[in-house]
Amino acid sequence: MSGATGVYICRGCSIGDSLDVDALAAVAAVEDGVAVTRTSAAFCLEDAQSIADDAAAKVDSVVVAACSQRVNRGVFSFGTTPVRRVNLREQVAWSHTPRVDATQELATDLLRMGIAAARLTNPAVPYTKDHLRSVLVVGAGPAGLGAALAAGEAGYQVTVVDRAPQAGGFLRHLHRGYPATGEALSELPPFDPETLVQTVADHANVTLLTATSVLEVSGQPGRFRATLDQSGERRQVEVGAVVFATGFQPTPDQLFSRYGLGELQDVITSVGMEELARRGEIVRPSTGAPAQRVVILACDGPADSANRAYLGNVTSMVALKQAMYVHERQPRATVHIVYQDMQTPGLDELYYRHVQGQRRIFLVRGEAGGIRLQEDGSLRVAVTGSVLARELELEADLVVLQVGMIPTSDPQSGAPASLHLNYLQGESLPPHRAGFLDSNFLCFPFETRRTGIYAAGCVHRAQDVTASARDGAAAALKAVQVVEKSAQGAAVHPRVGDLGYPQFFMQKCTACGRCTQECPFGALELDAQRHPVIEPNRCRRCGICMGACPVQVISFPDYSVEMLSAMQKSVELPEDDDKPRVLVLACENDAYPALDMVGINHLQYPADFRVVPVRCLGSVNSVVVADAVQRGYDGVVLLGCRAGDNYQCHFIQGSELLGVRMDNVRETLGRLALETDRVRVIETSIADARALPGELAAFASNLAAMGPNPMKGF
Template sequence: MNQPDASAIPGSTGDSLSADLLVVGGGIAGMTAALEAAEAGKTVILVEREASLGGRVVSSNQYFPKLCPPTCGLEINLKRIKANPRVSVFTLAEIEGISGEAGNWSVTIKQKPRYVNMRCTACGECEPACEIEVDDPANFGLSKRKAIHLPHLVAYPFRYVVDPEHASDPRMKACVDACPYDAIELDMQPTTVSATVTGIVWATGWRPYDATKLTNLAFGQAPNVITNVMMERLASRTGPTEGKIQRPSDQKAIAKIGFVQCAGSRDENHLPYCSAICCLASMKQATYVREQYPDAEIHLFYIDVRSPGRMEDFYEKVKADEKIHFHRGKVGKITEGSNGNVILHAENTVTGEMKETEVDMAVLATGMVPNTDIDPPPVETPRDDYGFLAPNGSGIIGAGTVMRPYDVASSVQDATGAALRALNAAGGR
């Protein structure tokens, strides 16, 4: 169901909502926790910071090992949400405060303005009228979009949104005039909603490790050193190049590419832990390159290849490709070569010498950082040195990548259980 008013929520009175479960974070983990509980008959409030549900999976091109589009599963999950009267979704919303204890939490939700009301049909008339173009953060600034935009093709809610920093720009008036439905309200104000819930799932997800800290790997200096999350956008049909993988500096086709595993991971100076998914993500991205460039040479530098369980089959499949070369050794340094090329300096573990490999483009397999520093639970919740929530916490139950670096399947698995753990922390039914 859509962003509700208070009266629309079962069991709610006046302007205070009530629900069995509050789920914070509308990525794959949060959506799963919300849906699994709601389909079991529980009422759920799902709060998402961004303008649409979906979180990080939306920006992925394909999932390993099936190489299928994330939108396929997302579509089913959104269908489940649309069909379920027990889920209330708040997008562009944040948790302002939580007090109480498991079984009886009081929550304040801050609803930020969308500047577009319920009348929006997503017809798109406003977009060409909008003169303000911004670097698209969803594409790491590799493309532009308008200040009024639809978050993505399978966005939910399927409505436009205005960047808050441009809402007061007089040029936005053109959009208001262009809208046939009076849907744009540039003076929309934030509101707060209070709610009482019995259980809370915290699923605010992750972000990529800041690659600019990897100065030795030339990120931010050499334009043709990109990260794995950027690579997903490059390969995606909805990305800045409509799916064409090419060098950022000169749009050159890829003849030789390097994947740098554990870029900042398993590294005391950066992330000491292993992010668990990067090996598989790079192998997956190697298949993207192979599909677009049948003659391209792919070099993947690793410490240990980690493809647990049946993912080993995927590793076997990729390893069998004669154009994909696996090299054991950590890339310690990347330097700029000629014509925009970059040179990977990896330690040859046999001789101890540094081996140099010149490539058109290098992809840094950066790790996952939990968003618990940006979005800490407002109730004291124990965390480990890296920010992951400790398993035995405060009664607020973590789900997905706030607990550990997880792939999608593991996030879904963890979130399904987290929903029940949160309901049980509140004393069961």
């Protein structure tokens, strides 16, 4: 626990015009443990050094009452001295009426809350034991090989394994690629799996093991232990991080029975087309003669059983490329591509136009129906739903069906590829959408829900060879990052650099195991007595375990239930009817920035709200809310991110877990005979900031209708 606290109140950015800063300084000076109180016209411009000097000599923790904690982080950072920010700018001066009692009271409460929090902030002791500079890459296709090369080039020792006897993955099934951005449109770039595999195998830092599968992975970032099986022989490797790149499987042939696949000889899949092209002429399987009329079905309609989410940009381009296979070999052959949804994002559009420009390649937007075999051995393909509003018919010697790509990580694929994790929460990597491994495509790509294990290639998202190789390299850099952070004992995304990790006060633990179940990242294991044990480098520091614990034994050095309680208790609760007080527990990832955005736009909301930033709504223990209501707060707002399928939570399920915990809170409210509407969850995001003042004002007026909390003053 810290001893002396220094409090630094800024007048800049109109704080001084809005508030009586001297009065605030006088309040701070008499708070417990405050040794120094200073004010400045603008700490960031001139006086940051005075804080640094104090931090070096006089004080153990620092409270900066100025701008939002989201800005000027570097300016207000003083070595290892804990810093607590009190937001007098965005959330007071810029969003409330200047120079009135209500605004001054708001600032006073926030200042006291900050000082209380600083008192309960302890320096972190980082966990720095495990930091092996090595990577295990699972899967030696384009993505895995790309990852191996990138990590090897970064100076890391790489073990890349593939269960197949030959490395190269699906690349070995492909004839050619399609032009990438900037390449000549008229040439289909060749693949050279041999050279690629050789380059990786020859790399001084890379060990390539084929015919090798993964039996088990245990441990944590910095030191994972993997048990491998190489042709029946067991091997152990220890690595700092893992890249998972096991690729995709084509959709099974049964899904194409409506097109006669397997029954009609001249109906083949796009995989079969690659095979044909590799051998030379595009011939009819039934006769061996070159096909003169080729129909390519994109199989991309909503009703098509082979259609799968998020892969159109690959299969569309493959359909266009395969039309060119025919065109290059048999210039007099005609090709019709029947499609419903051509997806050629970005500069791929140029290739789409290029193929359309070929005089004997035709694109027909419509839905392919059945395929009939004619007496002369040719095929007839029916097409409906075209712009001609009548059924069309295509004559074909060869029909090519574009197959979908099923990520090998998809649990619905039967036997998903697995690392067989020796984790309490189970051996598989939890999939996100459509079987892909990712926790959020936009905000933190490559991150699976197991820290230190990164998805690359077609388990990450559907992508082509070029993109997979690039994806592998990017995932490898994430793997390097997590090891380097482990060396510092620091967290990775989103609390990059955070050194503290959860501590358990074991004497009071009831071994209920809830924390081990709710951790979104599987960071907690159980010991022999069924008590939780943390693997610190798996932890993302969200605090969801802290919110889960029914006996509140989990805390961080600088974040705890005790701290949140002390903050809410340092707010004065006046008994006047016209001064309601609302505690706002605001998620620092999206909700707190949204409140800042309100201030930046100089929008106003009532001065009744006392905002406590929390790491995630999932870290809010229901005790904090229950205590606040019991103490006499008129209302509590839990301001967080969107839950559900399109969740925005940086920790996957924090918002969702909160929903469950709210039941406890409602129970407390019921017991106290209080209205359940006094506690509300508001989902927001930085983009919704403009609507936020209205929502807060509506909540306040709802409370006014209910009258003050009768528990006030007890």
